Amino acid sequence: MSGQSLLVPGEITPVRSVPGNIRRPEYVGKPAPTPYTGPEVQDSDTVERMRIAGRIAAQAMEEAAKHIAPGVTTDELDRVAHAFMVDHGAYPSTLGYRGFPKSLCTSLNEVICHGIPDSTVLRDGDIVNLDVTAYINGVHGDNNATYLCGDVDEESRLLVERTRESLNRAIKAVRPGRQINVIGRVIESYAKRFGYGVVRDFTGHGINSSFHSGLIIPHYDSPHATTVMQPGMTFTIEPMLTLGTHEYDLWEDGWTVVTKDRKRTAQFEHTLVVTETGAEILTVP
Numbered sequence: 001m002s003g004q005s006l007l008v009p010g011e012i013t014p015v016r017s018v019p020g021n022i023r024r025p026e027y028v029g030k031p032a033p034t035p036y037t038g039p040e041v042q043d044s045d046t047v048e049r050m051r052i053a054g055r056i057a058a059q060a061m062e063e064a065a066k067h068i069a070p071g072v073t074t075d076e077l078d079r080v081a082h083a084f085m086v087d088h089g090a091y092p093s094t095l096g097y098r099g100f101p102k103s104l105c106t107s108l109n110e111v112i113c114h115g116i117p118d119s120t121v122l123r124d125g126d127i128v129n130l131d132v133t134a135y136i137n138g139v140h141g142d143n144n145a146t147y148l149c150g151d152v153d154e155e156s157r158l159l160v161e162r163t164r165e166s167l168n169r170a171i172k173a174v175r176p177g178r179q180i181n182v183i184g185r186v187i188e189s190y191a192k193r194f195g196y197g198v199v200r201d202f203t204g205h206g207i208n209s210s211f212h213s214g215l216i217i218p219h220y221d222s223p224h225a226t227t228v229m230q231p232g233m234t235f236t237i238e239p240m241l242t243l244g245t246h247e248y249d250l251w252e253d254g255w256t257v258v259t260k261d262r263k264r265t266a267q268f269e270h271t272l273v274v275t276e277t278g279a280e281i282l283t284v285p
Contacts, residue, residue: 004125006262007108009253010118013075015101016082018091025135025211028096036210041232046139046208047273047282050234053090054141054271054282057134060084061143062285064104064132070124070150074106077130078117085134093133093140093211100255105131105144112240112248112257112265113202124150127160129267133211140211142236143283144269155243156264159196163241163266166190170219170237174229174272174279181225184218187239199240199265201248202257206235207271229274234282238269 018024027033042050064081082103085092092103100116107115107129108122115129122128131144146160166187173186183204191198198220206215218225219239244263251258259265272279 004109004123006110007120007258009251009256010074010120012101012116012118015095016079016103018086018095022086022089022091023135023138024091025093025097027098027211032098033211036213038209038213040206040213040215040234041230042208042234042273043232047232047234049137049139050141050208050271050273050282053134053136053139054143055284056085056088056090056136057132057141057143058283058285060134061104061130061132061145064130065145065147068122068128068147068149070122072122074108074115074117074120074122077106078102078104081130081132090134090136093135093142097211105129107131107267109264110258110262112199112242112259113267114255114257116253116255122149125152126150127152127156127264127266131269139209140207141283142207142211142269142271144238144267146266146268159241159243159264160266162190162194162196163239164268166239166241167237167268167270170239171270171272171279171281174274176229176231176274176276178229179225180217180227180229181222183237184225185221188220191241197242197244197246199242199246199248202240204236204238204269208234231274231276233274234271236269236271238267240265240267
C-alpha cells in the first residue's frame with residue numbers, strides 16, 4: 001500500500017454564502033433536523049423533483065472531481081461544488097446540517113466518511129472521496145464517489161474499483177418484495193472475496209424531503225434489516241470498504257471518521273427509487 005503519511009486536520013475557511021432566494025432545508029440554523037414522520041414511499045411528483053436534485057448533485061460532484069490533482073486543496077473542491085449548486089438554484093445539503101461547515105465532504109485515504117474540506121493539499125497517490133448532496137424544490141439528491149489523484153498504487157486502485165462494483169451489484173439486487181438486508185448481503189459477500197472490511201456503523205439511508213428519513217440501509221448482512229422494499233421507496237446505497245478493519249476512530253472535530261488501523265477505505269453512493277422491476281438511479285448527471 002501507499003507509504004503516504006497519515007492525514008491531520010487543516011485550517012477551515014469561513015462558511016460560504018448562499019443567496020437568500022435559494023430555499024434552505026428546515027434544519028439550517030438548528031442543532032438538529034426535525035425528525036421525519038412521512039412515508040418512505042414517495043409519489044411520482046416527489047420522485048421527479050428528486051431526479052432534478054440528484055442530477056444537480058451528480059453534476060456538482062463531476063465538476064469538483066475535474067479539479068482533483070496534486071497540489072489542490074480540499075477547500076478548493078468545496079468551492080467548486082458549492083458554486084455549481086448555488087448557480088443551479090440548489091442549496092448544498094451538508095452546509096449547516098448538524099453544524100457541518102462545508103458544502104460537501106472530502107474523505108481522503110484512511111478517512112471513511114464526513115471529512116471536512118480545509119487547507120489539506122492533495123498529494124500524488126491519494127484516493128479522494130467526494131460526497132455531494134443537493135437540495136432543491138424541497139427534496140434532496142445524495143451521491144458520492146472515490147477518485148484517484150495522480151499515480152495511485154495498485155492495492156488502492158483495486159479497492160476503489162471493487163467498491164464501485166459492490167455498489168453496482170447492490171443496485172441490481174434491489175427488487176420490490178425483497179427485504180432491505182439483501183443489499184448488505186450482496187455487498188458483504190463480494191467484499192469478503194478480497195478480504196476487505198465492510199463498515200457497519202455508517203449506512204445508507206432513506207432520503208426524500210428529509211436528508212436522512214430514519215430508514216437504515218446496512219452494507220452488511222444484518223438480520224434486523226427486514227423492511228420490505230416497495231415501488232416508490234427512495235433511499236441511498238453507499239458501501240464503505242476498507243483494506244483492514246471496519247472499526248473506526250473519530251477526530252476531535254466530531255465529524256471526520258478514520259479507520260482504526262489507518263488503512264485506506266473507499267466509498268460510492270447513489271440515490272435510488274425502487275421501481276416495479278428493480279431500481280432507478282436518481283443521481284445521474
